[in-house]
Amino acid sequence: MQNLPRLSFLGCGSMNEAILGGILAGGFPADRITATVRRADRAAELRQRHGITVLAGSEDGGANRTAAAEADIVIVGVKPVGVRAMLTEVAGSLAPGAVVVSVAAAVPLELMEAALPAGTQVIRTMPNTPAKVGRGVTALAPGSSATPESVEVVRSLLSSTGRVVEVPENQLDAVGSVSGSGPAYAFYLAEAMAKAGVELGLDPELAAVLAAETVAGAGAMLAEPGADAAALRKAVTSPNGTTEAAIRVFNEQDLPGTIAAGMAAAADRSAAITAELTAAS
Ligand SMILES: NC(=O)C1=CN([C@@H]2O[C@H](COP(=O)(O)OP(=O)(O)OC[C@H]3O[C@@H](n4cnc5c(N)ncnc54)[C@H](O)[C@@H]3O)[C@@H](O)[C@H]2O)C=CC1
Numbered sequence: 703m704q705n706l707p708r709l710s711f712l713g714c715g716s717m718n719e720a721i722l723g724g725i726l727a728g729g730f731p732a733d734r735i736t737a738t739v740r741r742a743d744r745a746a747e748l749r750q751r752h753g754i755t756v757l758a759g760s761e762d763g764g765a766n767r768t769a770a771a772e773a774d775i776v777i778v779g780v781k782p783v784g785v786r787a788m789l790t791e792v793a794g795s796l797a798p799g800a801v802v803v804s805v806a807a808a809v810p811l812e813l814m815e816a817a818l819p820a821g822t823q824v825i826r827t828m829p830n831t832p833a834k835v836g837r838g839v840t841a842l843a844p845g846s847s848a849t850p851e852s853v854e855v856v857r858s859l860l861s862s863t864g865r866v867v868e869v870p871e872n873q874l875d876a877v878g879s880v881s882g883s884g885p886a887y888a889f890y891l892a893e894a895m896a897k898a899g900v901e902l903g904l905d906p907e908l909a910a911v912l913a914a915e916t917v918a919g920a921g922a923m924l925a926e927p928g929a930d931a932a933a934l935r936k937a938v939t940s941p942n943g944t945t946e947a948a949i950r951v952f953n954e955q956d957l958p959g960t961i962a963a964g965m966a967a968a969a970d971r972s973a974a975i976t977a978e979l980t981a982a983s
């Protein structure tokens with residue numbers, strides 16, 4: 703592979719566009735990137751926003767095959783149910799030595815490798831959308847043919863979107879329920895805080911600004927080197943003060959247990975999707 707690989711994003715919705723945005727913001731040249739999408743209006747939007755080449759999908763899969771053929775790294779960003787069909791579509795078009803990276807939840811390496819020519823290098827990842835602002839975290843698990851050199855190239859590419867960690871594939875359901883889905887939990891908290899602020903008498907716009915800035919500011923503090931969530935929380939919580947009153951209610955109503963139950967449901971859903979996809983393959 704050359705110093706700077708050519709990238710093709712096959713399917714470019716929320717997640718792949720976030721990665722694309724993070725990589726471009728990190729200085730990767732737009733003229734080495736192609737994306738495919740289904741609709742012409744979405745293609746125009748991506749071209750205008752990022753200055754990359756975008757091929758609008760045709761029913762016969764020609765756009766995906768063309769994009770795959772010219773790439774050193776192919777990043778598959780369609781919904782889990784569409785991954786096998788996408789890989790089957792491009793299997794005969796991949797360049798020799800190309801690396802296939804999947805961002806799809808719940809789609810096993812084994813299933814992806816079976817849809818591709820023997821020996822294809824596949825890397826399964828679980829990224830998250832803060833990649834867009836360089837604050838993502840991506841867990842990756844290399845497939846059986848991925849070389850350490852290719853893993854390093856992908857790791858280095860994704861490091862411009864945030865942190866990259868390597869995990870055994872069997873931990874990816876748990877990773878997805880923490881960091882893959884996690885941004886949604888933080889946004890949910892901001893929504894709930896804004897709504898509660900309105901119930902306490904604040905104007906809706908003001909409540910939304912206060913909640914969003916607070917979640918964002920707390921996130922920025924957590925991102926500082928050596929930050930510890932419990933210590934930061936304690937620094938806000940005066941003995942017998944207002945914060946303590948709120949946290950007492952959260953604990954009495956077992957908010958930690960509710961969060962754990964929700965995250966277990968996310969991991970269980972991932973395992974169930976894997977079972978459905980495996981049964982259908
Ligand atoms: N959204 C997120 O925060 C995260 C998503 N993921 C994974 O990323 C994958 C994509 O999820 P989203 O981006 O949320 O979905 P999305 O629906 O926003 O994006 C999928 C895109 O693929 C396009 N597409 C579908 N079939 C195509 C085809 N044959 N040719 C060209 N384009 C095609 C769709 O038009 C759409 O734009 C999923 O597998 C999901 O599990 C993983 C981590 C986080």
Ligand SMILES: O=C(O)[C@@H]1CCC=N1
Pocket residue numbers: 807878882883
């Ligand atoms: O909700 C989902 O299924 C995807 C995977 C992780 C985040 N979004």
